[in-house]
Amino acid sequence: MPEHGPLLGETVIFTGTLKTLEVFDLVRQYGGVPVSIPLIQVNEIVEQTDEAKMKRCSTFDWLIFTSQNAVKAFHSKMGRFAISASEIPSKIAAVGTQTAAALEKIGFTVxxxxxxxxxxxxxxxxxxxxxxLNVLFLKGTLAGSIIREELPFNVEEWTVYETGAKRDSIDSLVDLLKNKENCNVLFASPSAVQVFKEDAVPIVGWEGYTIGAIGHITEKALLEAGATVDVKPEIYTLKELVISLSKRKDEFR
Structure with a gap:
């Protein structure tokens, strides 16, 4: 553990499902203690129509992915039906560099x-x-309708994963916030905000810790829930959120 750093003495709590431990390493480099307490859980949706839908993917001009969870679920289906990226000539669009990296890792060019x-x-x-154009949006159960409604193309949707509350994490999170000083709670989705609002806020409130949001949609959800957002990065990734948090803490030292 470093003896100096902007996050020295700080506990940094991640409330989403982590795809990589890179952000944990970054928190430690800054002197902090990373803790993963996911408030949501994600599972692939498996249906009898999956094989037929996978085979149709090659008929679309573009496939759109807005999350790493969608990529993971899609990759699982590719493996189940022995379909490689080379068999899907569609162009690929990704919302975010991490989502793009996940797609490129399984053989696609974004x-x-x-x-x-x-x-x-x-x-x-x-x-x-x-x-x-005919485009296919690979999404989760909580995805909004903006892509389907506002793109001027023929947009089909395929819901490949579901997101649900993980309420067995709440007690651990509440204990940390009640008993540790210098806590920071980082939110990566409105769904995690909702779980926190319903199960944790009645006990610990919105004050006494630093709140970080990965982007403006999550920030909006926090503000509507009654929170003050202390940190939001310009680039919407967890890595940049940790960097922004470290800069804020450094300013106040």
Whole structure:
């Protein structure tokens, strides 16, 4: 453990499902203690129609992925039906560099990423020149309707994973916030905010710890829930959120 650093003496709590331990290492490099207490759980949706839907993917001009969870579920289906990335000639769009990296890891080439990693910016910037297009949006159960409603193309949706509350984590989170000083709670989705609001806030409230949001959609959910958002990075990744948190703490030392 470093003897100095902007996060020295700080406990950094991640409330989402972590895809990599890179952010844990980063917190430790800054002198902090990382803790994973996910408030949501994600599972692939498996249906009898999956094989037929997988085979149809090659007929779409573009496939759109807005999360690593969608990539993971899609990859699972590729393996189940022995379909490789080379058999899907569709162009690929990803919301976020981490989602793009996950796609490239399984063999796809990502041809479009918006400058801000959110669906509302994606629909404004995604303007292929091919004309009339058929696109497939690979999504989760909590995804909004903005991509389907605001893209000027024929948009089909395939819900490949479900997100649910993980309430068995609440006691551990509440204990930390009640008994430890210098806690920081990082939110990566509105769904995690909702669970925290319903199960933790009645006990610990919204004060006494630093709150971080990965982007403006999660920030909006926090503000509507009554929280004050202390940290939000310009680039919407957990790594940048940790970096922004470290800068804030450094300023106040």
């Amino acid at each position: 041809e479009f990423i918006p400058t801000v990693f959110s669906a509302d910016v994606f629909v404004k910037q995604f303007k292929p020149t091919e004309g009339e």
